[in-house]
Amino acid sequence: xxxxxxxxxxxxxxxxxxxxxxxxxxxxxxxxxxxxxxxxxxxxxxxxxxxxxxxxxxxxxxxxxxxxxxxxxxxxxxxxxxxxxxxxxxxxxxxxxxxxxxxxxxxxxxxxxxxxxxxxxxxxxxxxxxxxxxxxxxxxxxxxxxxxxxxxxxxxxxxx
Numbered sequence: 001x002x003x004x005x006x007x008x009x010x011x012x013x014x015x016x017x018x019x020x021x022x023x024x025x026x027x028x029x030x031x032x033x034x035x036x037x038x039x040x041x042x043x044x045x046x047x048x049x050x051x052x053x054x055x056x057x058x059x060x061x062x063x064x065x066x067x068x069x070x071x072x073x074x075x076x077x078x079x080x081x082x083x084x085x086x087x088x089x090x091x092x093x094x095x096x097x098x099x100x101x102x103x104x105x106x107x108x109x110x111x112x113x114x115x116x117x118x119x120x121x122x123x124x125x126x127x128x129x130x131x132x133x134x135x136x137x138x139x140x141x142x143x144x145x146x147x148x149x150x151x152x153x154x155x156x157x158x159x160x
Contacts, residue, residue, distance in 0.1 A: 009075075020114075062133065
């Protein structure tokens, strides 16, 4: 019989990613040279705060929901892969990465990577959430996709 794992661990990672996103975009908003890009980054920071609150509420209600593993240790191994490849392991790393961006083009490139990493996490969550929470994950995933569009448009506008 396959083992079970608690989906709450995945939601905790999502909360951590959103906290890092707030730190990252706040730092980029203070550093960007282009005024319109500063506004884009500030708006993204606010959206990440909203996502964080949504996931924290989900976490509070999720309880001990379990999802099956195909083999023992599968989930732990997968979580390690997900967390080791994240753009930012914590908010301090996110701020530091933002501060080290040499220009707006580098900031946009790193922001794009962060959003792609977040979408990978959302895609995993979609498959594992109980039905009542799946709509929240879908909504946040759609908003993260919109972040990628916003960043792509900013790159095009700046010619990078």
